Amino acid sequence: MKFKTAFISILFLLLSSCAGKAEVESTPTSVILEAADQPQVTVEAVVTPSPVPFQFNLPTPGAEPISGWRPPLYPVPWAVSPYDHFYFARPIAADNVNWPLAQYRYGGVFFAPNIIHTGVDIDAEMKAPILAAGPGTVLSADWGLYTGASGNINDPYGQAVVIRHDFGYQDKMLYTIYAHMSKIIAVAGQHVETGDVLGLVGDTGATTGPHLHFEVRLENNTFFSTVNPELWMAPPQGWGVLVGRLMDHHKKLLNQFQVQVRPEPSGIPIRTVMTYASGAVNLDAYYQENMVLSDLPAGIYKITFEYDDKQMQTWVEIFPGQVSYFTFEGGVGFNTDRPAVPTLEFVPKVLPFTPTPIP
Numbered sequence: 001m002k003f004k005t006a007f008i009s010i011l012f013l014l015l016s017s018c019a020g021k022a023e024v025e026s027t028p029t030s031v032i033l034e035a036a037d038q039p040q041v042t043v044e045a046v047v048t049p050s051p052v053p054f055q056f057n058l059p060t061p062g063a064e065p066i067s068g069w070r071p072p073l074y075p076v077p078w079a080v081s082p083y084d085h086f087y088f089a090r091p092i093a094a095d096n097v098n099w100p101l102a103q104y105r106y107g108g109v110f111f112a113p114n115i116i117h118t119g120v121d122i123d124a125e126m127k128a129p130i131l132a133a134g135p136g137t138v139l140s141a142d143w144g145l146y147t148g149a150s151g152n153i154n155d156p157y158g159q160a161v162v163i164r165h166d167f168g169y170q171d172k173m174l175y176t177i178y179a180h181m182s183k184i185i186a187v188a189g190q191h192v193e194t195g196d197v198l199g200l201v202g203d204t205g206a207t208t209g210p211h212l213h214f215e216v217r218l219e220n221n222t223f224f225s226t227v228n229p230e231l232w233m234a235p236p237q238g239w240g241v242l243v244g245r246l247m248d249h250h251k252k253l254l255n256q257f258q259v260q261v262r263p264e265p266s267g268i269p270i271r272t273v274m275t276y277a278s279g280a281v282n283l284d285a286y287y288q289e290n291m292v293l294s295d296l297p298a299g300i301y302k303i304t305f306e307y308d309d310k311q312m313q314t315w316v317e318i319f320p321g322q323v324s325y326f327t328f329e330g331g332v333g334f335n336t337d338r339p340a341v342p343t344l345e346f347v348p349k350v351l352p353f354t355p356t357p358i359p
């Protein structure tokens, strides 16, 4: 850990000199702590990229200028840090688009001010096989997931499959949801293994184009029990996940703030991520985040956003297969101290199987 901290500090010193800062501390402290010493710094040298207009229609080709290539995924369950829980494989195979669409992340608002996105959208092609993200029992495979009315072809989820997994987290059941299928292949009551084909990508339900809407639900199989799938799907090998908690002067979460993340030193590609809207989102029990950006190759990243009419910036390092965490608090600055929670359970736990009637 000391080596890591020192390494970050060295990099920060280099980056600091690039940024033209006159003074750097000689004591090895973390990059974020140094940044926190200068809250609300206004950086005129940073060129604000021209804002990318928010897209409201699917699909959004070319919105995020990153290569479609991804390294192979880590095997699941994957949890390097004691607080991470990458238990699920991706529900789309690696020979297709199998990562979340940038503009349709968890916690976003796209269609109406009061409709929160409770999953991620994966822009795989029409009729691509949809795969079980983990072992479990198919609870339902039908129309009507949202409305509860079996066979309801007007249900916003379209044809959807629900899996109750064989393992849970902190004594809570885990479920995954696969929506908008063009064809359902799984059958209610069936036990599936990771990678089993559940159905085919489609555009049934409330969607303007074919894609997979994927949800992770914790404890209860309801619309209001979702968590961010980007914290539960194993990253590509050598890549990591950025998690942030952005707060104002009163420690209130900053909703729908546009945050830009760019790799150093190239600055390309710039990724834009919005903090969660308030509503039907659930924060991770440990991170209490309001921003997640997965699929980042390991390396140093610069994070910028506007707050109080000033440009805030800091740097974080992304490590292979791990979550990198930061907080921002108005009037205080950045920090990378992780929340201290001593009682979490860190491995998937097999829960006693209780047969329940399959509708």
Ligand SMILES: [Zn+2]
Residues within 6 Å of the ligand: 104, 117, 119, 120, 121, 212, 213, 214
């Ligand atoms: Zn969706």
